[in-house]
Amino acid sequence: xxxxxxxxxxxxxxxxxxxxxxxxxxxxxxxxxxxxxxxxxxxxxxxxxxxxxxxxxxxxxxxxxxxxxxxxxxxxxxxxxxxxxxxxxxxxxxxxxxxxxxxxxxxxxxxxxxxxxxxxxxxxxxxxxxxxxxxxxxxxxxxxxxxxxxxxxxxxxxxxxxxxxxxxxxxxxxxxxxxxxxxxxxxxxxxxxxxxxxxxxxxxxxxxxxxxxxxxxxxxxxxxxxxxxxxxxxxxxxxxxxxxxxxxxxxxxxxxxxxxxxxxxxxxxxxxxxxxxxxx
Numbered sequence: 049x050x051x052x053x054x055x056x057x058x059x060x061x062x063x064x065x066x067x068x069x070x071x072x073x074x075x076x077x078x079x080x081x082x083x084x085x086x087x088x089x090x091x092x093x094x095x096x097x098x099x100x101x102x103x104x105x106x107x108x109x110x111x112x113x114x115x116x117x118x119x120x121x122x123x124x125x126x127x128x129x130x131x132x133x134x135x136x137x138x139x140x141x142x143x144x145x146x147x148x149x150x151x152x153x154x155x156x157x158x159x160x161x162x163x164x165x166x167x168x169x170x171x172x173x174x175x176x177x178x179x180x181x182x183x184x185x186x187x188x189x190x191x192x193x194x195x196x197x198x199x200x201x202x203x204x205x206x207x208x209x210x211x212x213x214x215x216x217x218x219x220x221x222x223x224x225x226x227x228x229x230x231x232x233x234x235x236x237x238x239x240x241x242x243x244x245x246x247x248x249x250x251x252x253x254x255x256x257x258x259x260x261x262x263x264x265x266x267x268x269x270x271x272x273x274x275x276x277x278x279x280x281x282x283x284x285x286x287x288x289x290x291x292x293x294x295x296x297x298x299x300x301x302x303x304x305x306x307x308x309x310x311x312x313x314x315x316x317x318x319x320x321x322x323x324x325x326x327x328x
Contacts, residue, residue, distance in 0.1 A: 059189060059190050059273045059274055059276065059277055059321075059324075060187050060188065060189045060190075060272050060273050060274070061187070061188050061191070061192045061196075061269070061270060061271050061272045061273075061274050062185055062186070062187055062188075062268075062269075062270045062272050063185070063186040063187075063188075063196050063199075063254075063267070063268070063269055063270075064120065064131045064184060064185050064186075064267070064268040064270065065131060065184050065185075065224070065258070065261050065265050065266070065267055065268075066120065066121075066122045066124065066129035066130060066131045066184075066265055066266040066267075066268065067129055067130065067131070067184070067261055067262045067265045068124070068127050068128070068129050068262055068264050068265065069081055069084070069127075069128055069129070069130065070262075071261070071262035071265070072130075079117070080119060080130045080132075081128075083117075083118075083119060083121070083130070084121045084128050084130060089118070089121060090118055092120070092270070092272070095118070095133060095135070110139065110143065110159050110163050110164060110166075110167040111136055111139035111140055111143070111167045111170065111171070112135055112136045112139060113136075114136070115134065115135070115136040115137070116132070116133040116134065116135040116136065118132075118133045119131055119132040119133060119184075120133075122221075122266055122268075124223075124264070124266045127264065129265065129266055131184045131185065131268075132184050133184075133185065134181075134183050134184060134185070137181055137183055138183050138185060138187070139167075140167065140168075140170075140171040140174070141183065142187075143164060143167055143168060143171075146159070146164075149189065182257070182260050184261075186254075186257070187272075190274075190277075190321060190322070190324075191318065191321065191322075192269070192271070192274070192288070192318075193250055193254075194247060194250070194292055194314070195247065195250040195251040195253075195254050196254065196269055197269070197288050197289045197291075197292040197293075198230055198231060198234045198251060198254075198292055198293075198296070199220075199222060199227040199230055199231065199254070199258075199267055199269065200220035200221075200222045200227070200230075200267070200269050200289045201220075201222065201226075201230075201289060201290075201293065202287055202289050202290035202293065204220045204221055204222050204289075205218070205219075205220050205287065205289065206218070206219055206220070206221070207283070207284060209280070209284070210275075215275060215276065216275045216280070216283060217270075217271075217275065218270075218271040218275055218283060218286065219268060219269060219270040219271060220268070220269040220289060221266055221267070221268045221269075222266070222267050223264075223265075223266065223267070224258065224261060224262070224263055224264065224265040224266065224267055225263055225264075227258055227267040228255070228258055228259070231251060231254070231255040231258065232255075233296075234251060234296050235248065235251055235252070235255065237296050237297075237299050237300045238251070238296070238299070240300075241299040241300070241302075242299070269289075271283075274321065277320065277321050277324055278317075278320060278321065279320070282317065282320065286317060288314060288317065288318075291310045291311075291313045291314050291317075292310070292314070294306070294310040295307045295310035295311055295314075298310060
């Protein structure tokens with residue numbers, strides 16, 4: 049399941065889907081139409097601040113009591129698209145992953161067992177009423193899964209150095225049809241050239257997730273808080289999507305040397321992040 053939660057650390061990257069308003073049934077569509085016209089819509093940082101604030105009460109709030117009515121908004125070829133936060137659903141999904149992310153003593157200190165058990169029971173009851181629910185946002189902490197980079201192209205990369213008041217930004221945006229096409233091509237190449245494993249499994253998982261959304265949606269890969277982990281020079285020179293594309297293309301050609309070189313660039317670039325995670 050995607051690693052997304054109200055228990056979000058700042059060093060997280062995001063994969064988001066923005067769907068056109070027409071993809072939503074009424075009365076939700078009307079809500080998002082009115083919401084998109086608002087001038088006071090919250091920002092990416094607002095979502096993170098609200099999530100972290102849930103950890104302050106005693107006992108902490110593992111999952112919000114009510115589902116968020118907020119979303120991120122984008123214009124795609126003149127069409128308004130929204131990416132609902134669905135913070136409550138994402139919090140429930142992340143509880144399954146926390147045991148892998150945190151040592152038991154730390155996990156119990158952050159979210160006591162009684163809090164986690166109650167949240168799990170609430171989710172079971174909610175899921176029985178909403179069996180087809182899925183999040184519009186996936187989160188990865190301290191990393192960006194290689195399969196995410198398959199969805200985007202280097203030409204779709206946008207980097208902003210930021211200022212003293214505004215943090216740097218690195219993100220990719222691509223049409224849903226293009227993201228699905230890239231997944232299909234990469235899967236075909238990987239199945240022909242490498243053994244079944246985490247890379248193929250991860251790409252299958254993200255591909256199935258994309259199929260849940262409207263074909264005119266927008267897919268966004270956002271480095272989020274990871275911009276604070278990578279040194280400024282390395283961030284500016286980060287072209288991981290190009291390296292992944294080069295590696296897949298090299299495999300397709302049967303060029304193991306070029307594929308290894310592309311993978312080596314990725315490993316070297318992300319070693320800094322991995323080292324900082326270990327230090328924390």
